[in-house]
Amino acid sequence: MSSTWNETAPWAGRRSGVWDPVLPRWPDDAPPGPDFAVIRAEFDVPEDFPPEVLAEAARPPVLPDEDATAVELVTVDPPGSRDLDQAVHLQRDGAGWLVRYAIADVGAVVRPGSALDAEAHRRGQTLYSPDGRTPLHPPGLSEGAASLLAGQERAAALWTVRLDGDGAVRSVDLRRARVRSRAQLAYPEVQAAADAGTLPEPIALLPELGRLLEEAAVARGAVELGTPEQQVVRTDAGGWTLVSRSDLPVERWNAEISLLTGRVAADLMLGAGVGLLRTLPPARAEDVDRLRRLAPALGVAWPDGAGPGRVLAALDGVDPRHAAFREEAATLLRGAAYTAFDGAPPEQTGHAGVGAPYAHVTAPLRRLADRFATEVCLAVAAGREPDPAVRAALPALPATMAASDRRTRAVERAAVDATEAWLLAGRTGEEFAAVVVDVEDDRGTVVLAEPAIRARCSGAGLVPGSRVRVRLVEADVARRSVRFTVVGD
Incomplete structure (x- = not known):
């Protein structure tokens, strides 16, 4: 278990199963939520x-x-x-x-x-x-x-x-x-x-x-x-x-x-x-095949003859690549x-x-x-x-x-x-540590290390399971919209 990853991963929690958030500070006159x-x-x-x-x-x-x-x-x-x-x-x-x-x-x-x-x-x-x-x-x-x-x-x-x-x-x-x-x-x-x-x-x-x-x-x-x-x-x-x-x-x-x-x-x-x-x-054969082809890139072992359920049961709960694999596996359950x-x-x-x-x-x-x-x-x-x-x-x-x-x-x-x-209101332009969990073309989904936010992110070179720095480009409370871009884009 990586101590570095424990400090940043939203799913690297305590044995109690309740994840340890690092709570943000708000001004005294901030709205209640x-x-x-x-x-x-x-x-x-x-x-x-x-x-x-x-x-x-x-x-x-x-x-x-x-x-x-x-x-x-x-x-x-x-x-x-x-x-x-x-x-x-x-x-x-x-x-x-x-x-x-x-x-x-x-x-x-x-x-x-x-x-x-x-x-x-x-x-x-x-x-x-x-x-x-x-x-x-x-x-x-x-x-x-x-x-x-x-x-x-x-x-x-x-x-x-x-x-x-x-x-x-x-x-x-x-x-x-x-x-x-x-x-x-x-x-x-x-x-x-x-x-x-x-x-x-x-x-x-x-x-x-x-x-x-x-x-x-x-x-x-x-x-x-x-x-x-x-x-x-x-x-x-x-x-x-x-x-x-x-x-x-x-x-x-x-x-x-x-x-x-x-x-x-x-x-x-x-x-x-x-x-x-x-x-x-049952999962479509093409979805299982796609997941099997993705497994090596995310460090997931897929033994011969094993079904996706057994592969998922053997995943590491704190490996960010395995977390991305779980996200991709959601296509099996539709x-x-x-x-x-x-x-x-x-x-x-x-x-x-x-x-x-x-x-x-x-x-x-x-x-x-x-x-x-x-x-x-x-x-x-x-x-x-x-x-x-x-x-x-x-x-x-x-x-x-x-x-x-x-x-x-x-x-x-x-x-x-x-x-x-x-x-995230008022924090546009700030940078955050995140993990990429889903990618399609030059857009993907990232999970922030703190607070536990999932949002869309644009930028070249997004790779499932990778750690990236992202910049907040939108946090619109009225529209309930949050967007990031990869730092460097």
Whole structure:
């Protein structure tokens, strides 16, 4: 690990997974930062809930008869989360594993055709902004009565999945049940406990099983980019800055439990001939060939017979050339969609990122599609037909979710763009250290060492993975536009 690169690379972070920003200083009379409410209004993000929706959300959920409160479940989420969709318990099962995964039973509260349902369709998903979140459901429901808060008896869809010693699925059970989470855990404290070998019993096996499932995913041909995420965060002084953050290991391992559940859910629905999948077509052969040809120039080893997923899994997290390779690999993962079917399975059933058929079922408090897919799975697992109202809603869900995804991406991108321009306002002409991560002709994308800004850059001789000096030529807050040029051009 290069100490020089550690001092400058935006993705060379601490083991905690939260990257160490060098925060810029602003004058005392500087504006407090971008107005994210204006951005939300620009993209028609719903804010307040209508009175009839709040009234429906205030009705207490009816708890199922089956009592699973003896299962010692815990939740594992970002610090401060209140909309807790998932609770987990892991244990040995002979030579294999027993995974119990409780998912908040939103379908026990929100009925198709209700005011709550109509509002959820209007929103599509919870939208996260730097200054707060715009929830899919009223907070009294999503952060209260339906959330799997510690010590509270809640309605859940309880998955019980038995795996063999290699992580292959042996059996699946799903039913509605009452559950009670024992503790609300946050990723940083769980990572610290994992490092110290002191994880609580319900998730003591998470590192071992998580790594096993990660390796099984690579063996299936799953493609995981692992690209650091650009985030807008509040500073201690009350302003805003940008940091680059990658997932902690425990976040990846926890995600593997969710991905496992999504895979078995997809299998249930495909077996029944009805459902809602999350699909992603395989990478095009020409895109894989292009990436393979690029690998030697970026110092990436591509062994004979290895697929792109295994090559990506072996990359160095702090090598700037490997970071550029990850950026180029994004072309492999195009065309993600929701795919509804009723009868014959769709032509495209797989998800290239997962390496298997997959469905979204583990975040119903925050994503509309998960409630409907879960309802189908509950019916199939019980040996009955899905509710006609649920079945009738499936065909329109892909378009609803696609529109919600577009709005979410637009708001998130606008928030980052606005923060980038605000951070650099008044600094036109200054030079910065940067790394080139993408190039097309004489234009490319660079990532600054500080603050963690990604922007377009023009100039001859741009090479992916190279370190360059760039000069700021534009930082327009109103247009949310930032541009650089290579020093010397």
